[in-house]
Amino acid sequence: METNQYLIDLYDHYDEDGRLASKHGSVEFLTTMRYIEQYSKAGDRVLEIGAATGRYSHALARQGYAVDAVELVAHNIDIFKRNTKPGETITVTQGNAMELSAFPDGRYDITLLLGPLYHLYTKEDKRQALREAIRVTKPGGVIFAAHVISDGCLLDEGFKRRNIDVAGYIQNGLIDSQTFAARSEPKDLFELVRKEDIDELMSPFAVTRLHYVASDGCALLIREAIDEMEEDAFALYLKYHFATCERADLAGVSSHVLDIFRT
Numbered sequence: 001m002e003t004n005q006y007l008i009d010l011y012d013h014y015d016e017d018g019r020l021a022s023k024h025g026s027v028e029f030l031t032t033m034r035y036i037e038q039y040s041k042a043g044d045r046v047l048e049i050g051a052a053t054g055r056y057s058h059a060l061a062r063q064g065y066a067v068d069a070v071e072l073v074a075h076n077i078d079i080f081k082r083n084t085k086p087g088e089t090i091t092v093t094q095g096n097a098m099e100l101s102a103f104p105d106g107r108y109d110i111t112l113l114l115g116p117l118y119h120l121y122t123k124e125d126k127r128q129a130l131r132e133a134i135r136v137t138k139p140g141g142v143i144f145a146a147h148v149i150s151d152g153c154l155l156d157e158g159f160k161r162r163n164i165d166v167a168g169y170i171q172n173g174l175i176d177s178q179t180f181a182a183r184s185e186p187k188d189l190f191e192l193v194r195k196e197d198i199d200e201l202m203s204p205f206a207v208t209r210l211h212y213v214a215s216d217g218c219a220l221l222i223r224e225a226i227d228e229m230e231e232d233a234f235a236l237y238l239k240y241h242f243a244t245c246e247r248a249d250l251a252g253v254s255s256h257v258l259d260i261f262r263t
């Protein structure tokens with residue numbers, strides 16, 4: 001199995017630990033935690049695949065869950081270990097989402113796959129990661145899978161911030177000139193999809209979708225406005241976001257989505 005050196009270089013230098021700590025970044029974190037809390041119960045075992053520095057793993061371990069985490073990049077694991085507090089029932093192992101043979105079948109009530117799918121570039125690799133996540137989850141357990149949505153990124157990182165050169169991407173064949181669908185390679189770091197790609201990806205699996213959630217909604221697009229909000233305004237924004245984050249007509253402009261399904 002090849003390791004993507006571009007990915008290791010990215011996370012060796014990126015402040016992944018800080019990503020969800022800003023007010024606008026917390027929208028994704030709070031939304032994901034809200035859905036995890038809906039499906040978890042005391043005594044559950046949790047596996048986080050692609051745990052990075054452990055924001056979710058540590059938050060769940062501090063709520064009393066027994067958490068095992070898998071992460072590809074050694075630098076992230078060092079920070080994960082530094083972030084571990086006494087009293088947490090938690091392990092972290094270096095490994096690849098596509099090969100989880102260190103973990104037995106049907107062990108986990110809740111499995112988080114929040115990261116690997118948007119760093120894998122072929123349908124087969126993504127399906128292998130999904131197969132492994134499903135294998136280690138108990139029958140009837142719940143899996144949370146995150147994807148990065150191309151239109152949300154194009155609007156925010158492309159047309160708004162110009163970190164993505166939309167015209168250049170079209171010229172290089174990374175964005176289709178007619179449909180604006182994206183195509184990525186490992187050096188592009190993020191694999192951007194639309195809902196129809198996720199539906200197609202999931203089609204061979206005998207699982208039941210529980211929720212399809214715009215986990216950060218428009219939070220990245222309007223990040224400056226969110227970061228300036230006083231607590232009352234932010235609480236109202238969160239209330240709006242939670243009320244609308246499953247609306248099909250809004251999910252396409254989210255930067256991240258959460259596909260939540262039962263095995």
Ligand SMILES: C[S@@+](CC[C@H](N)C(=O)[O-])C[C@H]1O[C@@H](n2cnc3c(N)ncnc32)[C@H](O)[C@@H]1O
Nearest residue numbers: 050051052071072073095096097114115116119
């Ligand atoms: C953007 S971070 C997300 C971290 C965390 N799960 C969260 O949602 O905040 C993606 C993480 O997935 C890890 N990752 C990517 N591909 C992976 C793979 N094939 N196996 C395990 N981890 C992987 C990356 O190293 C990175 O730490």
